[in-house]
Amino acid sequence: MSASEIDRQWTTRLRKGLAHHLPAEKLLPDTQPSYVSSWIYVFGVATLASMIVVIGTGCILAIMGPQWWHQSSVGHYVNSLHLWSVEVFFFSMVVHLWGKFFMAAWRGKRQLVWITGVVTFLASVTTAFTGYVSQTNFDSQWISTQAKDGINATGAGAFFNVLNTGQMLMWHILLLPLAAVVLTVLHVLLVRYRGVVPPFELTATDEVHAS
Amino acid sequence: MTRRFRPDVDAPIYKGRYYPYDILKEGTIALVVVSLLVVVCATLFGSPDEPAVTLKQWSTAQPLDFASTALAELDGSSGVAGYGPPYNHNADGQQIGPLTLAKWMGVHIPVNAAEDFVLLPLTTLPDEPTLSAGLQEWAAASDAQRTTWLNAYAKGTMTFSAGVIYDTATGDGPVGLFITDLTSMARTGALDADLIAGRGYYTTDYTKPLLFLADGQWFGQLATAQHLGGEQWGMMNEEGNYPGQAWLWLYTMWYQVPPYNSSWSANADAMVWATMMVLTAILALLPFIPGLRSVPRWTRVYRLIWREHYRDEAQRNAAVKDPPSA
Amino acid sequence: MKGEHVAALYALFGALVPLTSPGHYIQWHWIQISVANVVVIFLMIVTFIAALLLPFPGRRRRRGDDK
Numbered sequence: 001m002s003a004s005e006i007d008r009q010w011t012t013r014l015r016k017g018l019a020h021h022l023p024a025e026k027l028l029p030d031t032q033p034s035y036v037s038s039w040i041y042v043f044g045v046a047t048l049a050s051m052i053v054v055i056g057t058g059c060i061l062a063i064m065g066p067q068w069w070h071q072s073s074v075g076h077y078v079n080s081l082h083l084w085s086v087e088v089f090f091f092s093m094v095v096h097l098w099g100k101f102f103m104a105a106w107r108g109k110r111q112l113v114w115i116t117g118v119v120t121f122l123a124s125v126t127t128a129f130t131g132y133v134s135q136t137n138f139d140s141q142w143i144s145t146q147a148k149d150g151i152n153a154t155g156a157g158a159f160f161n162v163l164n165t166g167q168m169l170m171w172h173i174l175l176l177p178l179a180a181v182v183l184t185v186l187h188v189l190l191v192r193y194r195g196v197v198p199p200f201e202l203t204a205t206d207e208v209h210a211s
Numbered sequence: 212m213t214r215r216f217r218p219d220v221d222a223p224i225y226k227g228r229y230y231p232y233d234i235l236k237e238g239t240i241a242l243v244v245v246s247l248l249v250v251v252c253a254t255l256f257g258s259p260d261e262p263a264v265t266l267k268q269w270s271t272a273q274p275l276d277f278a279s280t281a282l283a284e285l286d287g288s289s290g291v292a293g294y295g296p297p298y299n300h301n302a303d304g305q306q307i308g309p310l311t312l313a314k315w316m317g318v319h320i321p322v323n324a325a326e327d328f329v330l331l332p333l334t335t336l337p338d339e340p341t342l343s344a345g346l347q348e349w350a351a352a353s354d355a356q357r358t359t360w361l362n363a364y365a366k367g368t369m370t371f372s373a374g375v376i377y378d379t380a381t382g383d384g385p386v387g388l389f390i391t392d393l394t395s396m397a398r399t400g401a402l403d404a405d406l407i408a409g410r411g412y413y414t415t416d417y418t419k420p421l422l423f424l425a426d427g428q429w430f431g432q433l434a435t436a437q438h439l440g441g442e443q444w445g446m447m448n449e450e451g452n453y454p455g456q457a458w459l460w461l462y463t464m465w466y467q468v469p470p471y472n473s474s475w476s477a478n479a480d481a482m483v484w485a486t487m488m489v490l491t492a493i494l495a496l497l498p499f500i501p502g503l504r505s506v507p508r509w510t511r512v513y514r515l516i517w518r519e520h521y522r523d524e525a526q527r528n529a530a531v532k533d534p535p536s537a
Numbered sequence: 538m539k540g541e542h543v544a545a546l547y548a549l550f551g552a553l554v555p556l557t558s559p560g561h562y563i564q565w566h567w568i569q570i571s572v573a574n575v576v577v578i579f580l581m582i583v584t585f586i587a588a589l590l591l592p593f594p595g596r597r598r599r600r601g602d603d604k
Contacts, residue, residue: 032232033225035520039588042241045234049241053249070260077550079260080253083453087252087577088245090458095585102512106498108222118495125458132456138261139450142434145425146441153305153481155312158297158319163422166415198225199517200218200508202524257552438562444569452556454573467567515589 026192035199040103043096044191050089051184055177057082062173066136086128093121105197113194116187123180130172133162140165219504227520259450264433266406266420270397273429274371278394280427284324285389286361289426292324298422299323305481312481320418328423329393332405342392345385352384360384374398441466462487 006012060078061069069075097117106114133144144162151157161167270277283289287301295302296313297320304313330349333342349357360383367380367387376391396402406420424430431440439445446463449455465471465483475482497503507513514521561572 029234030231031229032234034228034230034523035225035517036232037519037593038516039591039593040516040585041593042237043588045238045241046245049238049245050249052242053246057249070262073550076258076260077253080256080258080552081249083258084252084256085245085249087454088248091577091581091584092245094458094581095588098585099516099588101497102507102510103516104219104504104507104513106504107218107220110222111498114498115495118491122491125456128456128458135260137263138433139259141263141421141424142430142439143446145421145430146439146445149305150480150484152297152313153478154484155316157313158316161297161320161416161418163418164416169415198222199520200513201223202521253552255553257555257557259557438560438569438571443562447574448560448571449573450560451558452560452571452573454577455571457574457577460570460574460578467569512589519593 022189022193026195027189029192033196033198036196040095040099041196043092043099046092047089047096048184048188050085050092051180053085054082054089055181057085058173058177066134066169070137086131090124090128093124097121103197104200107197108194110190110194110197113187113190116183116190120180120183120187123176123183127172127176127180130168130176134165134169134172136165144168219508220498227524256453259453261450264424264430265400266397266403266424267400269424269427269429270394270402273427274376274394274398275369276428277397278369278371278376278390280423281329281390281393282361282364282386283426284328284423285330285386286358286365287325289324291322291328291422291426294322305478307478307481307485322419322422327409327419328406329389331409332396332402333389333392335405336392336396336401339392342388345388348385349389356384360386364390442472461490 057078061075061082064072064075064078069079100114100117129143129147133140133147144165147162148157151160151162160171266277280289284292287293291298293301295304296316296318299318299322303311306312306314330346334346336342352360364378364380364383364386367378367383369390370377370379374395376394378387378390380387393402396405403420406423407417408414409419410416434440434445435443437450438448439450444460444463444467446466447455447457447459462483465486466479471479471482471486493500493503556573563570563572563575
């Protein structure tokens with residue numbers, strides 16, 4: 001196999017592309033620009049941290065099965081951890097979103113970072129919702145019977161049946177978390193690729209060299 | 212090559228200093244802090260878990276409400292009986308202007324209210340010759356005959372005593388028997404078992420019992436007492452004093468205001484969803500929307516966020532303009 | 538003995554201040570919101586403002602390095 005043939009390989013191209021666009025120094029940087037100096041920057045990482053706690057506590061609930069937490073006080077406690085980690089997760093994510101909005105963090109070809117963030121937020125809201133309807137208690141009975149009308153009105157009710165507890169549990173513990181995690185990984189990789197958005201310039205600059 | 216610099220789209224190229232910043236350490240600290248916070252909240256407040264309610268509880272607590280709902284399922288006047296897609300063809304479902312999304316998707320979760328909630332469960336009751344005869348009579352009757360019976364039954368007065376539903380109606384054919392027997396069946400818990408396990412021993416699908424439950428008044432009363440009703444911003448609320456899905460505030464809000472709760476009320480769900488889809492698209496595409504994407508620059512909150520950067524920059528500029536004499 | 542054990546476990550894992558009492562709600566015209574949700578939203582706003590205003594640690598040390 002000649003060198004040019006190797007160069008044309010998909011695998012080679014992917015490796016070279018990754019090494020070029022996301023070198024280790026960008027993936028795991030040891031420095032940050034000096035403007036990265038505000039508490040507002042910690043809420044992205046806080047969202048990631050609470051996501052880890054959400055998934056961790058969710059894994060314990062998954063290991064023990066969907067009814068465990070009704071019967072065991074330990075199970076109920078793990079459910080409490082799961083609920084409060086979700087509260088902290090959304091709390092951090094919303095503060096992160098506000099912060100990034102007021103920084104106009106989509107500037108400098110970072111539009112896709114913003115969009116993946118918004119879509120991750122939507123995936124998270126849907127994940128949380130399916131969790132609420134798979135609790136197998138009064139809450140899930142009520143929320144599912146209320147929500148069915150909204151979802152049926154969009155036509156999605158034909159295949160996304162909120163009254164089908166088994167289906168909702170599958171979405172909650174497999175499909176949607178998978179989507180949320182993949183989106184989060186994409187979001188973080190895009191942040192690492194583009195870097196943290198620089199501050200607005202105070203002096204008016206009309207020209208920029210497009211590199 | 213140069214082009215115009217758009218301050219809300221382009222970012223200046225940063226040529227300033229970089230400082231050591233240990234993101235892994237930051238992440239670890241965040242994980243520890245978040246975990247502690249979660250443990251503290253869970254230990255202090257716990258989480259709500261009100262047990263699920265059953266058709267047995269409903270028919271025991273409010274037998275007349277149960278019986279009236281059963282009649283509505285049988286005569287086709289209940290919410291589910293006239294729902295339309297995805298459950299049946301008895302209506303077109305909600306629409307957004309000319310878009311009948313639910314109808315286009317079709318009936319994928321077939322529910323025949325009279326059959327599924329009343330007649331089929333009754334056939335499972337063993338050793339009931341009178342009921343069996345009644346069911347045969349119903350099956351053999353014409354639609355007109357059934358309507359006559361149903362109307363006759365509805366004209367009577369329904370009462371409940373000694374665990375049994377009575378009705379003063381005459382000429383109601385087997386309808387009175389159905390309602391009385393179904394209520395008694397529900398009060399034993401047999402109807403729960405039948406609707407849940409109707410399609411086999413194992414089940415994870417609660418569509419039918421939930422739809423039946425939601426058609427009555429009792430279930431809604433339980434929820435309203437907990438501020439979970441649709442007109443109470445119920446979607447974002449939670450049992451007791453627990454925080455709920457507060458992030459659904461905007462979605463929930465539309466249901467409380469006109470025209471969603473007035474002239475659009477027949478299609479409120481569809482209109483609220485359409486509104487939310489548009490707003491979500493605006494949020495996602497904010498970087499491309501002139502005006503909206505300038506709000507961060509106009510509000511000047513960024514000056515607070517990057518105040519140290521701007522201070523440093525001002526000091527540096529001052530030093531360049533006015534270098535210290537050697 | 539086993540009952541005591543279970544009771545002890547329950548005490549260990551039961552909430553100290555369970556929020557299960559009937560909910561408190563604020564009603565203002567057509568706006569209705571639970572106190573719990575108000576507290577969460579209020580805390581988010583406070584946290585956001587605090588994150589903007591509070592000095593970020595490590596900056597002074599870095600300035601020191603800078604010299």
